[in-house]
Amino acid sequence: MGFLRNLFRNEVSSVSAIPEVQGRLKKTYNYVYERRQWLRGQSMKHKVEGIIQAAISPYSKNYTKWEIYFKDVNLRKTSNFVLEYYILWDFVRRANFYMSTNGKITTHEFDAFGQKEIFKEKQEKIYQYLREGSRREAIEKVIKGVNQNSILLARTLKANPIIQLLAKEFSFFQENLLQNTHQLPVFSFYSNEVVEDYFGAGKHLPLKKFSSLNLSLKDATIGSSVNGWNKEEIDTGNFFRFMKQLAGKIQIGRELLVDSSEYYKYAPTNFFNQRKLLEAESYTQTVVAEAWFLEEQTSLTLIEEDYGS
Numbered sequence: 001m002g003f004l005r006n007l008f009r010n011e012v013s014s015v016s017a018i019p020e021v022q023g024r025l026k027k028t029y030n031y032v033y034e035r036r037q038w039l040r041g042q043s044m045k046h047k048v049e050g051i052i053q054a055a056i057s058p059y060s061k062n063y064t065k066w067e068i069y070f071k072d073v074n075l076r077k078t079s080n081f082v083l084e085y086y087i088l089w090d091f092v093r094r095a096n097f098y099m100s101t102n103g104k105i106t107t108h109e110f111d112a113f114g115q116k117e118i119f120k121e122k123q124e125k126i127y128q129y130l131r132e133g134s135r136r137e138a139i140e141k142v143i144k145g146v147n148q149n150s151i152l153l154a155r156t157l158k159a160n161p162i163i164q165l166l167a168k169e170f171s172f173f174q175e176n177l178l179q180n181t182h183q184l185p186v187f188s189f190y191s192n193e194v195v196e197d198y199f200g201a202g203k204h205l206p207l208k209k210f211s212s213l214n215l216s217l218k219d220a221t222i223g224s225s226v227n228g229w230n231k232e233e234i235d236t237g238n239f240f241r242f243m244k245q246l247a248g249k250i251q252i253g254r255e256l257l258v259d260s261s262e263y264y265k266y267a268p269t270n271f272f273n274q275r276k277l278l279e280a281e282s283y284t285q286t287v288v289a290e291a292w293f294l295e296e297q298t299s300l301t302l303i304e305e306d307y308g309s
Contacts, residue, residue, distance in 0.1 A: 017114070018069070018093075018094045018113050018114045019094070019113060020053075020069070021053050021054065021055035021067035021068065021069050021094075022055055022067060023055025023056050023057040023065065023066075023067055024055075024056065024057040024058065024307065025055065025056045025057070025305070025306075025307060026053065026054070026055045026056075026305070026306045026307075027053070027054050027055075027056070027277070027302065027304070027305050027306075028051060028052070028053050028071075028302070028303045028304040028305075029051070029052050029053075029054070029300040029301060029302055029303060030049070030050075030051060030300070030301045030303055031048075031049065031050055031051070031052055031162045031165075031298070031299065031300050031301075032047070032048070032049050032297075032298070032299045033046075033047070033048045033049075033161050033162060033296070033297075033298050034046070034047045034295075034296070034297045034298075035047075035161075035294075035295070035296050036293070036294070036295045036296075037293065037294045037295070038292070038293035038294075039246070039247060039291075039292060039293075040247060040248055042080060043079065043080060044078075044079065044080040044081075044082060045078060045079045045080070046075070046078050046081070046082075046085070046086070047075070047076045047078065048073065048074065048075055048076070048086075048089065049074050049076055050070060050071070050072040050073045050074055051070075051071040051072040051303070052068060052069065052070050052071065052162055052300075053068065053069045053071055054066060054067070054068050054069075054166060055067040055068075059098060062100055062101055063098045063099065063100055063101075063106070064098065064099050064101075064170075065096070065097075065098055066096070066097055066098070066099050066105075067095070067096045068094070068095055068157075068163070068166075069093065069094045070090055070093040070094070070162075073089075073090045073093075083125075083126075083129055083130060083139075084135070084138075084139045087122050087125065087126065087139055087143065088142070088143070088146075088156055088159070089160065090160070091118060091122065091143060091146065091147075091153075091156050092112050092115075092118075092153050092156050092157040092160075093113075093114065093118065094112065094113040094114055095110065095111060095112045095113070095153075095154075095157055096109075096110070096111040097109070097110045097111070097154065097157075099167065099170060101170075101171070101174040101175075102171050102174070102175070103167035103168060103170050103171030103172075103174075104167070105154060105157070105158050105163070105167065106154075107150065107151045107154040107155075110150050110151075110153065110154040111150075112150070112153045112157075115147050115153070118147075119143060119144070119147045122143055123140060123143070126139055126140055126143075158196075159197070161282075161296060161298045162298065162300070164195075164282075164298070165280055165282045165298045165299075165300060166280075166300070168193075168262060168282060169262075169264055169277060169280050172211060172213075172223055172225065172262065172264060173213075173223065173264070173266075173275060175189065175191060175211070176189070176211070176213040176223070180213070184215075185214070185215050185216035186212065186213070186214050186215065186216055187212070187213050187215070188210065188211065188212040188213075189210075189211055190208070190209065190210055190211075191209045191211065192206065192207065192208060192209065192230060192233070193206070193207045193209055193227070194206045194207070194233070195207065195284075198286075199242070199243075199246070200246070201242065201246075203239065203242055204234075205229075205258075205284075205286065206229070206230040206233035206234055207227040207228065207229065207230055207258070207260060208227065208228050208229070208230045209225050209226070209227045210225065210226050210227075211223070211224065211225040211262075212224055212225075217268075218268070219268070220265055220266060220267065220268065220278070221265070221266040221267075221268055221275055222263075222264070222265055222266075223262075223263070223264035223265075223266070224261070224262060224263050224264070225261060225262040226260075226261050227258070227260035227261060227262070227284075228258055228260070229256060229257075229258040239256070240254070243256075243288055243291060243292060244291075246292070247288070247291035247292050248291070250288065250289075250290060250291040254288050254289050254290075254291065255288070255289075256286060256287070256288055257285075257286065257287040257288075258284075258285070258286050259283070259284070259285040259286075260283065260284040260285070261282075261283050262280075262281065262282050262283075263279070263280070263281045263282075264277065264279070264280050264281075265277075265278045265279040265280075266278060276302070276305060277300070277302060278301070278302050279299070279300065279301055279302070280299065280300040281297070281298070281299045281300075282296075282297070282298045282299075283295075283296070283297045283298075284296050
């Protein structure tokens with residue numbers, strides 16, 4: 001585990017001249033991300049913890065300005081560690097961007113900071129911990145291409161599970177505000193979501209969502225979503241052909257099983273249509289019997305909130 005601590009902790013502290021986040025509402029969260037996966041008989045387990053800061057400012061009717069900064073990234077425990085995955089996990093640590101009310105990050109005017117230093121650090125880690133020359137060349141080629149393209153940097157950040165949870169929560173609350181025209185104390189609605197590139201190779205995971213927001217409680221506002229597989233939005237034949245290539249031989253008739261949910265806890269205060277988010281959790285498990293298993297759990301806990309400039 002010593003080399004894993006070096007892989008993450010030293011990277012963050014060595015990057016200099018990165019500006020602090022600025023915005024109308026500044027939040028600092030502890031985050032925890034856990035991932036368990038089984039594929040081709042191999043099991044993998046990863047856990048990452050740390051601190052993220054987010055500053056949010058009103059911009060227009062449909063967009064909000066965000067500034068984020070991963071202040072701390074720590075890999076706590078792992079089995080069958082996949083270095084390539086975490087080389088990209090925090091490849092973008094400090095960025096400014098715009099987010100739509102439905103939780104989509106725009107690539108227009110996307111700015112990332114400290115990428116030159118981060119690229120050098122990642123390059124050093126690749127040569128230090130990857131012995132196989134072809135693997136080194138492949139991941140080095142990937143990060144070099146990403147580092148030279150702001151659109152790819154934005155997509156890399158969007159793939160980070162902590163950013164995905166922040167975007168889900170932002171979309172969840174905005175949708176409730178927009179659709180709850182009668183200001184009901186308990187409001188529920190249906191929506192759809194697509195988890196892009198969930199299976200890799202451009203294969204997405206479409207979900208049907210049933211969401212509820214309880215505004216009637218005195219001490220807290222509770223939000224939740226229960227999600228299932230949206231079979232109408234996927235070519236199942238093409239999907240299972242892809243799964244067979246990915247996982248090896250699978251029996252005809254296998255089903256994709258999906259278990260997915262979200263939970264949000266807010267303090268009963270309001271600031272430009274943003275509740276004070278105290279806790280957030282997201283859980284997704286997908287299974288194809290004898291072929292595929294992926295379980296991800298992400299959580300955020302508020303440390304500090306400040307009304308800035």
